[in-house]
Amino acid sequence: MTEKPVRRSRSRHAGSITSYATQSGQRWKFQIYVAKDPELPELGDTRLTRGGFKSLDEAQRALAEALRKKKSVACRV
Numbered sequence: 395m396t397e398k399p400v401r402r403s404r405s406r407h408a409g410s411i412t413s414y415a416t417q418s419g420q421r422w423k424f425q426i427y428v429a430k431d432p433e434l435p436e437l438g439d440t441r442l443t444r445g446g447f448k449s450l451d452e453a454q455r456a457l458a459e460a461l462r463k464k465k466s467v468a469c470r471v
Contacts, residue, residue, distance in 0.1 A: 413450075
């Protein structure tokens with residue numbers, strides 16, 4: 395049985411990163427919640443999932459980029 399890699403902690407647990415198995419090997423995906431419409435926060439949030447990353451580091455970088463975009467959109471409102 396293979397051991398799971400240790401996840402790196404992120405402050406305030408913004409988003410989540412998980413691994414999953416495919417025929418070609420292990421892949422990683424991240425998930426965050428973003429506003430459906432930043433100008434109308436009463437509409438609520440929707441889940442944004444992106445996957446297919448070959449390494450945990452690659453998924454971490456993509457998650458960080460998605461969080462930066464989320465923050466920049468929220469700042470413009």
